[in-house]
Amino acid sequence: MNSNPEHNEKDYIEQKIKKNNAQITRLLAENEELLRSAGFDPPAKNYALHNNARIKFPSNYIRTKDYFVKKYKLRYFFKDPVTVSNVAYSLQMSDLYNFIVNRFKIFGSINTMVYKAATVNCVSIIESLMGQTLDDMHAYCAKCKHHNECEYFFAKKQQFSDKLDKIMKYDMLRLNDKEYQRIRDAYRLRNHMHIYTAAKENELTSKTFDRDLYNGMISIMQQVTINLYRYMLPAAKRCYKEIREEQD
Numbered sequence: 001m002n003s004n005p006e007h008n009e010k011d012y013i014e015q016k017i018k019k020n021n022a023q024i025t026r027l028l029a030e031n032e033e034l035l036r037s038a039g040f041d042p043p044a045k046n047y048a049l050h051n052n053a054r055i056k057f058p059s060n061y062i063r064t065k066d067y068f069v070k071k072y073k074l075r076y077f078f079k080d081p082v083t084v085s086n087v088a089y090s091l092q093m094s095d096l097y098n099f100i101v102n103r104f105k106i107f108g109s110i111n112t113m114v115y116k117a118a119t120v121n122c123v124s125i126i127e128s129l130m131g132q133t134l135d136d137m138h139a140y141c142a143k144c145k146h147h148n149e150c151e152y153f154f155a156k157k158q159q160f161s162d163k164l165d166k167i168m169k170y171d172m173l174r175l176n177d178k179e180y181q182r183i184r185d186a187y188r189l190r191n192h193m194h195i196y197t198a199a200k201e202n203e204l205t206s207k208t209f210d211r212d213l214y215n216g217m218i219s220i221m222q223q224v225t226i227n228l229y230r231y232m233l234p235a236a237k238r239c240y241k242e243i244r245e246e247q248d
Contacts, residue, residue, distance in 0.1 A: 062095040072225050076233060077132050090125050094218070097121065101214065115209040116189075122217040123190040126183065126224050127160060133228050134163055136236035144239070152240045161187065172240075173227045182216050183224070189213075 032042060040047050048054070068091040069075060074084045097118035100106075106114055138156045147153045152170065154163055164187070167173055168180045175183075189208060234243055 058099075061099055062092050065089065065092060068092065072129075073229050076229065077129055083128075083132075087125060087128055090121055090128075093121055094118065094125070094221075097214075098218075101211065112209050115211065115214050119186060119209055119214050119217050120190050122214075122221045123183075123186045126217075126221055127187070127190075129225060129228055130163075130167075131160065133232050133236070137232065137240060140236050140238075141240070150241065152235075152244070172232055173224065174231055175223065175227065179220055179223065182220055186213065186217055186220075 035042055035047055038047070065085065065088040068088040069084060072087070072091065074087055078084045078087065097114070100114060101118060134154050135156060138154050141147045141150065141153050144150070152166075152172075154166065161184070164180075164184060168184075173180075231243075231247065232240070
């Protein structure tokens, strides 16, 4: 008999959650059968109760917009309040995806599609933060008469992948090789999100989008934000070369 109280409590909680999940699964299936017996054919011909009578999402799982604005320091990255809000909403969406992938058993290719949407959302957030930072650095550096000779100068119309090449070359984000490569791989996948391209590359049957990729992107998204704020964002107001010399 295990006498560890902490272990016993965790075991009890796990068993309780399993029991609750089985009941929730049964009730959800029963609701769908009730609709079909009433002549509906969800999702083609559906029925929805009044909003207050629907299944209520657990409170506090999706963190607030203000939480993300502060945690990711969005007002330092974006001057436009609409952009601040949009990025915060995308971060809230990442919480919703987190709930779906950790609470529901989804079968087959649809499971891959959910991970795809969740991963693409993370990549879009990273691209927004990095893109804005690089645009601001460009605006500051362009004022310098020596910018064309500076290895750290970013041409504004460069492709994001080319900018990422330079960031990696000079380790401007202070990430390891595996983290840089994860951003590159996820960005490539994000650019292949069109249905006809996906069909050609057979991404669903190869299960390119999965839990490991998604969890890795969540971690990278957080680290990129911290490192952008610490190492690159200051160069929107001051010479990056001087900042880099101080940091090194």
